[in-house]
Amino acid sequence: MENKLVSSWCKNVQTLPESYIFPPDERPGEIAVPLSGSSPIIDFNTDHALILQQVNKAGQDFGYFQVINHGISETLLEETVSVFKEFFNMPAEEQANYYSVDPNSKCRLYTSTYNYSNEDTHYWRDNLTHNCHPLEDNLPFWPEKPANYREVVSAYSVETKKLITKISDVISEGLGFEKGYLGGELSKVQLLSVNYYPPCPDPNLALGMHSHCDPNLFTVLYQGNVYGLQILKDGKWTGVEPLPNAFVVFIGCQLQIISNDKLKSVTHRAVTNPKEARVSVGTFVIPSSDCHIEPVSDLGKTSTKNPLYKAYQYKEFLHTYATKHGDFEAVLQFYKL
Numbered sequence: 001m002e003n004k005l006v007s008s009w010c011k012n013v014q015t016l017p018e019s020y021i022f023p024p025d026e027r028p029g030e031i032a033v034p035l036s037g038s039s040p041i042i043d044f045n046t047d048h049a050l051i052l053q054q055v056n057k058a059g060q061d062f063g064y065f066q067v068i069n070h071g072i073s074e075t076l077l078e079e080t081v082s083v084f085k086e087f088f089n090m091p092a093e094e095q096a097n098y099y100s101v102d103p104n105s106k107c108r109l110y111t112s113t114y115n116y117s118n119e120d121t122h123y124w125r126d127n128l129t130h131n132c133h134p135l136e137d138n139l140p141f142w143p144e145k146p147a148n149y150r151e152v153v154s155a156y157s158v159e160t161k162k163l164i165t166k167i168s169d170v171i172s173e174g175l176g177f178e179k180g181y182l183g184g185e186l187s188k189v190q191l192l193s194v195n196y197y198p199p200c201p202d203p204n205l206a207l208g209m210h211s212h213c214d215p216n217l218f219t220v221l222y223q224g225n226v227y228g229l230q231i232l233k234d235g236k237w238t239g240v241e242p243l244p245n246a247f248v249v250f251i252g253c254q255l256q257i258i259s260n261d262k263l264k265s266v267t268h269r270a271v272t273n274p275k276e277a278r279v280s281v282g283t284f285v286i287p288s289s290d291c292h293i294e295p296v297s298d299l300g301k302t303s304t305k306n307p308l309y310k311a312y313q314y315k316e317f318l319h320t321y322a323t324k325h326g327d328f329e330a331v332l333q334f335y336k337l
């Protein structure tokens with residue numbers, strides 16, 4: 001397929017092309033929505049019991065939280081974002097080497113969604129996706145340019161893996177499971193998904209990413225310092241403020257089901273802005289495709305007594321999620337007992 005990346009043609013464009021203008025009822029409207037002042041921020045360098053309590057509360061009330069003092073250096077975060085910016089600013093001929101909409105390809109560079117050719121309206125974003133671990137198996141498929149891509153992104157993947165284990169353990173403990181319960185098959189895959197949102201000529205008419213819940217276990221997102229992320233809270237789109245060096249953690253659909261609705265998965269999307277390119281670096285923690293998923297009671301040993309959802313294999317969930325076009329409410333209804 002022809003290279004349609006927004007980053008490869010948008011620099012010469014002053015008005016938003018028709019195919020990026022959403023119908024009036026789907027537009028983000030005034031983008032200066034109030035940022036969520038009560039946004040849950042959790043300091044990972046504090047009392048362990050307090051962290052467990054805060055993670056549980058945020059997962060129940062908000063479906064996401066921001067983590068500060070997580071142990072990943074500011075320098076590495078800056079270097080990582082700068083490598084991705086360079087990647088998305090390479091000449092179109094270079095980018096074309098990585099362009100792929102094949103969901104089975106080991107490294108995918110595409111624009112809007114995988115469904116570009118059938119979309120009514122396109123999203124103002126490009127995306128690069130590849131697996132991270134084990135590094136030695138996956139690294140050969142990663143971009144070779146910019147020259148330091150593999151070195152910097154390896155370091156980032158290793159550090160985020162450590163953070164993912166910390167987060168996974170506090171969520172496990174907070175739910176009353178033993179430490180490590182959410183590791184293993186439930187967290188088998190670490191998928192890197194980098195979004196690039198170039199400055200947009202008319203952010204009130206366009207969207208960067210569609211409204212969705214993450215279908216996986218949980219997601220760790222570094223959104224840098226440019227605003228664009230919004231969550232749907234009490235029926236209103238609310239901004240998630242970019243905090244210096246913070247990670248946003250989203251409770252995924254699988255955690256909502258495993259926790260029998262104790263934790264909630266929150267609907268979110270991305271809007272654009274006219275001035276600054278925005279890079280968001282998502283790491284999706286994903287169960288193996290054969291992984292057995294069901295609501296689990298305390299200590300994670302037996303199925304819960306009053307399960308709200310029936311058991312399934314993760315790959316079945318993905319199939320249902322696709323047939324329901326990512327509508328999580330409809331998917332939940334499908335698995336409801």
Ligand SMILES: O=C(O)CCC(=O)C(=O)O
Pocket residue numbers: 193195209214221223228229268269270280282
């Ligand atoms: O760009 C963002 O802030 C949102 C990214 C996101 O929700 C995702 O990649 O699933």
Ligand SMILES: [Fe+2]
Pocket residue numbers: 212213214219250268
């Ligand atoms: Fe997401």
